[in-house]
Structures are given as structure tokens and as C-alpha cells.
Amino acid sequence: MTESTSKGEPNKPKDTKLLYLSDTYKFEAESILVCSGSDTKGTFVVLDETIFYPQGGGQPSDVGIIEVDNRTLNVHFVSFNNGIVQHYVKESVENLNYASPCKMKIDSDRRLKNAKSHTGGHLLAGIVEKIAPELVGVKGHHFPEGPYVEFKGKLSSFTTNEFIDKVTELIKENIDANRIVSAREIDQLELRNLRNTEYQLQEGKKARVVQIDDFEPVPCGGTHLKNLGELKNFNIRKIQFPKENTKIGYICG
Ligand SMILES: [Zn+2]
Structure with missing residues (x-):
């Protein structure tokens, strides 16, 4: 993972501390350069802790800049690799000093757009599962182009038009009520009781769940x-029934 051209003895990377988990709105922070490397996606740097969200879970990565050793690195993509967050940069990373302090800044507009689209997906899934128990959310895609949530099962509690009207009405009610979105860690016992997960935790590990008000928590x-x-707005774009599933496209911002 390390490059021989950089100065100093590189630190062996340990798991990156994920600052974005505790604060969506932290757009700037300081960290320490741990090492650099390259793979098929390009050249990357690894930091001790990061505010950059790595692409995954149906959400695009953050982009932004890292200032280190009086140089500015433009981060165009971020990925997660076995506990390590890799920040892919456009510039050369030669002769960077490992253990240098650095400053991170993410594109806050993009972060908020992604957080809105992602939270909107949870809201949609939570409401659908409440009023149509035959549907269980299995996939969320929250990219700006064509976000959707896919459910296992085919809609049977309502006609399609009634369903869209009801979901739209309840989404508006929940937004107007300004319901709180929270995140916490749960253990295997609590995880097992959730309706829509077959996720297995490693011994002693905890899972992070997100919860809108009294809705079912979701890993x-x-x-x-x-x-x-x-x-500020939420609309259902379309509803489809691929392979006996129910797929609901939405747009929100
Ligand atoms: Zn989420």
C-alpha cells in the first residue's frame, strides 16, 4: 500500500476512524497522513481519521481537498478497503511526509445532497413498511440520478394509485412534523430482532443503525x-414490479 518514493518510514495502516458517522455536518477537520498507495482506481492517500464518506451502501463518495505539506490534493473518489479509507487524488503523492498533519475539506453541497437523498430513502422505506407489511426493504440506491428503494414482495394492500397517494401524504406529514433522525450502535441480540435484516455480526462487534423517530431501526x-x-421536497417518480419485487423511484432535496 505504501510508496517507496515518499519520505520517512510509513506507518502500518490501522482502521481509519470514521468521523462522518458521528457528524454529517462536519465539513472540515484535521487529521494525520498515514500512507499513500495506488491501485487500479488511481493514487490514494490514507489518513488517521476522515470526514470523507467512502462510496458504498447506495451512496456516492464525498469529494473535496486535503491540504498537507503545503500542497493541495484534490480528492475525486473515496473507497473503503478492509477498514481503511482510501482517498483518491489527482496529484502526485511523491515526497509527502508520513505523519504530517493535514486539513480536510469536503464539498458540503454534495454531502448535504447525498444526505438528503439517503435520508429520503429511509423515510420512504419506513413508511412503506408501516402501511404495506407485505413489502420489506432490501435495497436503496441514493445517487442523484434516479434514486430508488426496492422491496421484497409485491404490493397487494393497495392499488398502485392509492398507494402512491397514501405514501406521498404520510411523507409530507412526517417532514412537516420535523421528525428526528438518530444513529446508534446495537449488539447481535437487538439486531436479530429487527424485521428486515439477516445481517450477522462478528463476535463482540456492534452494528450501527439509523432510526427515524419510532420507525424500525435499519443497519x-x-x-x-x-x-x-x-x-424541502419529496416526490415519488415511478413504481415498478421487477421479478415479483416492488421498486419505488423517488426524488427529494
Ligand atoms: Zn442510511
Whole structure:
């Protein structure tokens, strides 16, 4: 993972501390350069802790800059690799000093757009599962182009038009009520009781879940809004039934 051209003895990378898990709205922070490397996606740097969200869980990565050794690195993509967050940069990383302090700044507009789209997906899934128990959320895609949530099972409690009207009405109610979105860690016992997960934890590990008010908690490592009132609009784009599943496209911001 390390490059021989950089100065100093590189530190052996340990798991990156994920600052975005505790604060969606932290757009700037300081960290320490741990090492650099390259793979098929390009050249990357690893930091001790990061505010950059790595792409995954149906959410695009953050982009931004890292200032280190009086140089500015433009981060165009971020990925997660066995506990290590890799920040892919456009510039050369030769002769960077490992253990140098650095400053991170993410694109805050992009972060908030992603958090809105992602939180909107949870809201949609939570409401659908409440009013149509035959549907269980199995996949969320929260990219700006065509976000959707896919459910296992085919809609049978309502006609499609009634369903869209009801879901739209309840989403508006929940946004107007400015319901709180929270995240916490749970253990295997609590995880097993959740309706829509077959996820298995390693011994002694905990899972992060996100929860809107009294909705069912959902395992998720993404970035979310604090309150639903931050969503200014929400619309269902379309509903489809691929392979006996139900797929609901939405748009929100
Ligand atoms: Zn989430």
C-alpha cells in the first residue's frame, strides 16, 4: 500500500476512524497522513481519521481537498478497503511526509445532497413498511440520478394509485412534523430482532443503525440528516414490479 518514493518510514495502516458517522455536518477537520498507495482506481492517500464518506451502501463518495505539506490534493473518489479509507487524488503523492498533519475539506453541497437523498430513502422505506407489511426493504440506491428503494414482495394492500397517494401524504406529514433522525450502535441480540435484516455480526462487534423517530431501526453506515424538516421536497417518480419485487423511484432535496 505504501510508496517507496515518499519520505520517512510509513506507518502500518490501522482502521481509519470514521468521523462522518458521528457528524454529517462536519465539513472540515484535521487529521494525520498515514500512507499513500495506488491501485487500479488511481493514487490514494490514507489518513488517521476522515470526514470523507467512502462510496458504498447506495451512496456516492464525498469529494473535496486535503491540504498537507503545503500542497493541495484534490480528492475525486473515496473507497473503503478492509477498514481503511482510501482517498483518491489527482496529484502526485511523491515526497509527502508520513505523519504530517493535514486539513480536510469536503464539498458540503454534495454531502448535504447525498444526505438528503439517503435520508429520503429511509423515510420512504419506513413508511412503506408501516402501511404495506407485505413489502420489506432490501435495497436503496441514493445517487442523484434516479434514486430508488426496492422491496421484497409485491404490493397487494393497495392499488398502485392509492398507494402512491397514501405514501406521498404520510411523507409530507412526517417532514412537516420535523421528525428526528438518530444513529446508534446495537449488539447481535437487538439486531436479530429487527424485521428486515439477516445481517450477522462478528463476535463482540456492534452494528450501527439509523432510526427515524419510532420507525424500525435499519443497519446503515451512511450520512443522514438530523431532522426530516431539512427535506424541502419529496416526490415519488415511478413504481415498478421487477421479478415479483416492488421498486419505488423517488426524488427529494
Ligand atoms: Zn442510511
